[in-house]
Amino acid sequence: MSINTERDLEANLQIGPTDQGMVRLFIEAGDIEIPMDFEPEEAEEIAQEIMSAAQAAARRAKR
Incomplete structure (x- = not known):
């Protein structure tokens, strides 16, 4: 799988x-929590x- 592979x-x-002074990214997908x-x-x-x-995606969308 790569960054360009679409998934449903x-x-x-x-x-x-x-x-604790950290920044948390919390990802939840189905039964998985990260x-x-x-x-x-x-x-x-x-x-x-x-x-x-x-910004790069926006530039590509304008083409």
């Missing part, structure tokens, strides 16, 4: 701070990568 799968994504904790600096890098990907 529904998932819930929650993002928020933990009481909590992913990141240092704030790592979360900022992830946010920048998401913004870059969104």
Whole structure:
């Protein structure tokens, strides 16, 4: 499976701070729960990568 492989799968994504000063991405899909904790600096890098990907996708959609 690659980033371009489409799947008919529904998932819930929650993002928020933990009481330990981490940023948690919590993914739930069916019976599977994946909590992913990141240092704030790592979360900022992830946010920048998401913004870059969104901008690239928007440019491709305009073509």
